[in-house]
Each structure stands twice: as C-alpha cells, then as structure tokens.
Amino acid sequence: MTVKPAMPKCWRVESKPHKFCPGCGHGIVLKALGEAIDELGIQDKVVFGCDIGCSLLAWDFFNVDTVQTHHGRTTPVITGIKRANPELIGVAYMGDGGGYAIGSQHLVNAAARNEKITVILVNNTQYGMTGGQMAPTTMPGQKTETSPYGRDPEATGYPTQGPEMVAAITRDGAYVARGTVANFKQLKGYIKKALENQLAGNGFSFVEALSLCPTNWRTNAAETWDFVEKQMTQYFKVGELKTPASKPEEAK
Amino acid sequence: MPEKPIQGEKRVFMTGNEVVAYAALTAQADIMYGYPITPQNEIMHYWTRMAPKYGKKFLQTEDELSAGFTTVGGVLAGRKAFTATAGPGNTLMQEPMSMAEAMRLPVVLIVQQRGGPSTATVIYSQQEVTMTTLGGNGEGLRIVYSTSDHQELFDYTIKAFNTAWKYRFPTFVLGDGYQAKMRESLTMYDPEEKGIELVKPEPYVGKPGVPGVDRAPGHYRNTYNVEEELYEVLQGYFKDYDRIAPEVTEYKEIAAGESDVVVVAHGVVARAAKAAVEELRAAGKKVGLFRPVTLRPLAEKELRQAANSAKRLLIVESAQGQLARLIKDAAYGCSAELHYLFKPGVGITAEEVVEKVQTIL
C-alpha cells in the first residue's frame, strides 16, 4: 500500500503532480499557502494571482479562482480586484524578478498605499523560468548565467532587501515577514498571519519566502539545502519585521 | 444616495472630458483607475468629484501600466471598470490591453489623442490610430470607436461599456485633445429611459460557492506552453471576432456610392470633411463622404463598395497615413485611385479639404 502525502484541501488534485522541477521550493511555499487557506476556511474568497516566472506554473494549482498575468504585474491586478470587490482575499504570488525588478514600482506603491492585499514573493536568488540569470536578490559572488564570474556588488549592487524595504515604507497595520522553506511551520505561520491581516482589513501584508532552485543552482540535495539554510541567510534574515499590533493613531 | 446622475434629457454645454465622466456614470460604471496625463485629466477630475455621490470608486495608480492592470483586475472582479489615457500613457497601456485581449476582458479605455511620437504636444492629433487599433502584441482583437463630437463622446462611451460586456473584447473610445478640452453643446440622457438596455457585468472571479466543490474554479491565464494550445484558443477568438464584426461595425456616409470623389476621414477631422463635402455638393460637384466610426473592426464591405464606385478616394487625417493604412488594407484591389491629405498632429479645416478636392476632381 502506498501512503500518499496529505495535500491541502484547496489543492487541485487534477493538476498534481505539479509542474515545478523536482526539488523546487515553489511547491513548499504553495503547500504552506494551501494549508493556511484551509485553516482559515477562505477557499471561496481567495483570488490567487501568479506572475510570469516559475510561479505561472501554478495557474491551475488550486481550486481557487486564479489569474495569471504578465511579468511583474500581479500586484496591480490583485489590487484592482481587491479595490473592486473588497470581500475577496487577494493573494499576489511572484518571484524575486517579478517583484523586485520589473514590478518593483508596483510593490513599492502598493505598499505605500497600504493596499489590503497579501503579496508572497519567492526568493530563489535568480530568474528561474528564463534559465538562471542574475536577479536583484543574487548574492555577492554568486554565479548566474549573466554573472558568470560571480555577482560583483561594485558593478551591480547588493541583494535587494525586500521585506526591510516594505517594512520601511508601510504604515502601521502592515504585516511584513521573511520565512524560508527550510522551516515550513514558521513559513506557514507567517503566510497565515499575512492572510489574517488582510481578513482583518489592517493593511498591506508581505511575506518573502527563501526558496530552492536546484535546477539553476546546479546543486544536489545536500548543497541545495546548504545554500538556502547557510548561504542565503547570511544576507536575508528570517523573521517578522512588522506586525499590525499597533494600528495607526488618529492624527491629532 | 441619488441613483441616477441624469434623469430625462438634459441639454448641456461642457467639455468632452466632463462628458465622458457623465457618460461613464450614466452607463453605471463602477470604478475608474487612472493616472494623470493631458489631455484626459479632467475625466478623472470630474469622476472623482461625482463618484462618491453615486457609490462609485476611484484609484490613482503609480503609472499607466498599473492603471491598465488594475482595470483588468476590476473587470475580473465583475465590475464595470474603466480607465483613460493619451500619448505615452497609451503606449504603456498596450501591455495591460494585450492581457485584456488574451483573456477577452471587457475593459473600457478612453483615449484622448495628443501629438506624437513620445511626449510631443499635449494638444491634439490623430496619431494614436495605429497603436489604439492594433497596438498590443497579437492581432488587435479589440473594438475601437472614433468619435467626432461631444454628443458622440457621450453616446459611444455608454455604448463602449455595452459592447465590451456583450462581446467580451476590450473596447476603446478614441477621442482627441480638441474633443477633450473644448466646450460644445449636447443632450445627455439616461440610457435606460431611452430603451438602451445596459448590459450587466459579471464576475470572472469570486462567484458564489467553493471552487472545486460547488463550481469549477476560474483559471484565467495568458500563457500557454504549447503552440497548438494557443493556436486553438486564438482560432476561437478569430471566429468570434469575425462573427461579431458585422454587428459591431459602424460608419457614416454622404452619397459615397454615387460620387466621383469620396473623402475618407474619421474623428474630429470628419467634421471638416463633412463641411467640405456639403459645400462642394451645393456647388454641384459629385463629392461624397465615408466616415468609419469603428476603426477596428472596419466596415470593409461598405468601404469597398465606395472604393469601387468612386473614381478617387481622398483620405484626410491629422496623422501621416495611419488611417490610410487601414483603408488601403481594406480596399485592396478596388478600382479607386487613392489621394491623401496628411497633417500629423495639426488640425484640418474644411477650406483645406475643399482646396485639395478641387485639385483632384
């Protein structure tokens, strides 16, 4: 008898096994999201937006309404949906390229407006779908297809600190955290809190998930986990950066 | 909360941008997403003033990419959402409009053309015809109305929402800086009192029930991994577009079938062309007018009839042949000789058209 691993209820069985490469972190993040949706009982309200990049492979991943859009535009599409129907729970799901490069203006402005949506950004330190080029999150010295000698911060800057930036520009009521697929329980907790924050109508919720891309890192299992657990965390600190505990005070 | 902004008929004297805002309200649009650019700004200004009184919404976005994509989102959520732009903003709008074409989303975009290319002038032009009719990547599966005056701005803005939601293709109202900024009189009305049924919007996402349990989840995408899959989807779209084209196309003419010279013009320039044709006809000349109202799809059959019965077509536009390209394509193989009067980014008077017609009569 084979024992099947438990799937979140809101996963779409027909589209499993999923389309990500073996060992990819996207599946883990989506599992955390799926369980959080189940636990909150919001499958009928969630609208899931995915970007271009490997996240697009999730276009039929869930039994939730889903919109797959262009590279970098998931944030405004979900913003538009949420503004038009505030009853819905909008989740914008994207990669570091989609969120911090091409779509950074949308992230910055959605955060500054404290849009009541949840953005989940998967940081795998490079552009996965297009074959492993340098991303804003590529680490100093990291080799990619477009930084074949290793990223030189003098020439191309340091990795974008996304949650730190979002925490700095959001007002109170926002929720900002960085989790990692290496700590599933914690990551799920952050995603759940981000959704709860939206349910409570507080403000912008943002979770960056440190993730795996063994295909483009060209790593085996042990090296993959070493990369995400030891190397990535040198630059990207895991934890909650902002919680909505303190609501904005009335201006006096 | 007052339900209707206009009751009965109301004779007014106002700018085109104000007209558009009123028309969107009377068409029961729910939400506008926008980003400032001249000459369309006052559409947002009037909308934001009136919107809260009628329970309507507005969001000013960070740029036109965002304005277009939030509009797409608004439509997905099942609201009559619209936006407005011009010139370089229209350029940025082409990306979200392509997505609307890919998903057959009834977004409504008002374009008040300004000079081009790039920033150019903020005043007026007909230089956004190519971009508005065929702009995005793909085949340009959209509907474009070119208005001539304020009455039409009102009529066709209302109609644009109906066309969009009925046929599920993105729909554009192509005005211009003159129409946007000048004052003119028109009659505003409540469409429903006139027997114009307002097509109801429907949600794409967030329908009742649990997806996968009570109903199928809505999975909307604009990416396909297999060539054949895209090909199949597009074949369906092309078929739909060809089927609806005869219902959607509109044109106006004056004796286009029985004239030696037929002047072809659209938008504001068609007003000068019409005045010129009337003057020449009063002087006994066999001159007609063909004015496409929908630039996409174009009334090809009727245009070909005109182009086969007239000796000459004179295409007049405030652009360097953007309308002419559409006309040449549609009238390919017809017997009429083609003549042009192009003044890119500059207004055209009836006198200029008369003069030009006389040189080719």
Ligand SMILES: Cc1ncc(C[n+]2csc(CCOP(=O)(O)OP(=O)(O)O)c2C)c(N)n1
């Ligand atoms: C406007 C535009 N530019 C470029 C691309 C090509 N493109 C597709 S996916 C991608 C990179 C995605 O990387 P990331 O957002 O980090 O997501 P990942 O694939 O790593 O999950 C790029 C550049 C595109 N689709 N659209």
Ligand code: SF4
């Ligand atoms: S390329 Fe990388 S990010 Fe994309 S599916 Fe494969 S492992 Fe995942």
